Amino acid sequence: MNSVGNPAPAPAPRLEIRNLTRSFAGRAVVDDVSLTVAAGQVTCLLGPSGCGKSTTLRMIAGVETPDSGQIVIDGAPVFANGLALPPERRGVGLMFQDFALFPHLTVADNIAFGLTAAREAKARRVDELLERVNLTGFGPKHPHQLSGGEQQRVALARALAPRPRVMLMDEPFSGLDNRLRDGIRDATLEVLKDEGAAVLLVTHEPDEAMRMADEIALMRAGRVVQQGAPYNIYNNPVDRAAAAFFSDINVIRAESRGALTVTPFGEFLTPGHADGAPVEIVIRPQHLKIDFDRAGRGPNPTPMDGTPARGIVQRARFLGRESLVEFRMEFGGLVLTASVPGVFLPKPGTALWLMIRRDRCFVFPA
Numbered sequence: 623m624n625s626v627g628n629p630a631p632a633p634a635p636r637l638e639i640r641n642l643t644r645s646f647a648g649r650a651v652v653d654d655v656s657l658t659v660a661a662g663q664v665t666c667l668l669g670p671s672g673c674g675k676s677t678t679l680r681m682i683a684g685v686e687t688p689d690s691g692q693i694v695i696d697g698a699p700v701f702a703n704g705l706a707l708p709p710e711r712r713g714v715g716l717m718f719q720d721f722a723l724f725p726h727l728t729v730a731d732n733i734a735f736g737l738t739a740a741r742e743a744k745a746r747r748v749d750e751l752l753e754r755v756n757l758t759g760f761g762p763k764h765p766h767q768l769s770g771g772e773q774q775r776v777a778l779a780r781a782l783a784p785r786p787r788v789m790l791m792d793e794p795f796s797g798l799d800n801r802l803r804d805g806i807r808d809a810t811l812e813v814l815k816d817e818g819a820a821v822l823l824v825t826h827e828p829d830e831a832m833r834m835a836d837e838i839a840l841m842r843a844g845r846v847v848q849q850g851a852p853y854n855i856y857n858n859p860v861d862r863a864a865a866a867f868f869s870d871i872n873v874i875r876a877e878s879r880g881a882l883t884v885t886p887f888g889e890f891l892t893p894g895h896a897d898g899a900p901v902e903i904v905i906r907p908q909h910l911k912i913d914f915d916r917a918g919r920g921p922n923p924t925p926m927d928g929t930p931a932r933g934i935v936q937r938a939r940f941l942g943r944e945s946l947v948e949f950r951m952e953f954g955g956l957v958l959t960a961s962v963p964g965v966f967l968p969k970p971g972t973a974l975w976l977m978i979r980r981d982r983c984f985v986f987p988a
């Protein structure tokens with residue numbers, strides 16, 4: 623609050639891109655993309671291969687030229703209306719998948735590479751970063767003496783050394799061993815948060831985005847189709863494809879009649895869908911609830927769980943953390959998959975009752 627009692631104006635976003643577009647051979651591979659990233663915030667550009675993530679990042683870095691749009695850092699344009707600052711004047715740090723360190727330089731010299739400060743200040747910054755990435759004492763070593771994970775941390779320190787205002791990371795963990803990856807992701811996140819840069823991280827892995835991001839920008843065919851906190855993107859997907867990007871899904875096809883849809887699980891409200899319009903009710907496997915058969919009867923309907931429906935187990939598989947059980951529903955022959963934490967392996971042919979949590983269903987036009 624300031625002296626007159628008005629709330630202070632929101633600080634300008636660290637990075638703002640507006641209506642960025644880039645075509646190759648007449649095809650827009652980045653199509654009117656706008657987003658903002660605040661200082662200290664991690665935004666993940668998430669999407670399938672070829673959707674334009676790297677091209678977006680390269681335009682912000684200044685190594686690819688947009689056809690149109692604007693890029694603004696701390697309120698000052700770095701690309702707009704004929705202005706195009708070269709990469710080194712944008713205050714941007716880069717880290718790519720092949721984070722190639724300079725093999726002939728020591729770890730310390732790799733980290734100091736982009737620093738212009740006096741010798742002593744440089745050495746201080748290098749030591750500070752080595753400590754931050756847990757590599758104190760590694761300064762005199764050469765890259766070939768380091769493991770993949772250690773090299774990744776040196777590359778992170780190198781990118782952060784000049785204190786970039788914006789950090790651009792393109793699949794920086796994809797070259798790492800699976801078992802190392804989670805630990806390195808968490809450690810990297812901690813360092814990034816400490817340094818306070820605005821981070822735009824490209825990934826095609828939903829798990830990685832969920833783990834790292836304050837905000838996810840979901841891209842498809844050159845466009846950002848949804849942007850928000852991981853919780854919101856997961857629980858309120860804009861469409862079926864957005865839901866399916868994060869987990870397997872079950873789809874119940876039906877028709878809307880008088881703003882209602884009849885399914886094996888009772889009636890669903892489908893306001894806003896025309897009479898006779900085909901709709902899809904989407905539910906993730908972990909939101910199907912299972913109950914036992916009591917001589918042909920299931921549990922009583924509840925407002926939250928709706929009407930139970932009986933299904934026959936087709937197949938059950940144990941995946942370690944969870945079991946997947948496939949059902950053929952008695953009503954309509956629909957096939958649904960439920961996931962259950964731990965071990966749950968009912969025999970094929972067993973009759974069980976399923977309920978779908980109303981608040982976890984998404985209704986989309988088909």
Ligand SMILES: Nc1ncnc2c1ncn2[C@@H]1O[C@H](COP(=O)(O)OP(=O)(O)OP(=O)(O)O)[C@@H](O)[C@H]1O
Pocket residue numbers: 646647651669670671672673674675676677678826
């Ligand atoms: N210099 C170029 N010339 C022609 N086409 C290009 C060029 N750069 C990228 N493309 C095309 O633009 C599309 C988007 O590429 P981009 O590298 O941005 O995808 P991506 O989302 O990063 O994919 P991935 O997850 O596979 O890395 C692709 O179809 C690609 O072939």
Ligand SMILES: [Mg+2]
Pocket residue numbers: 675676677792
């Ligand atoms: Mg890419």
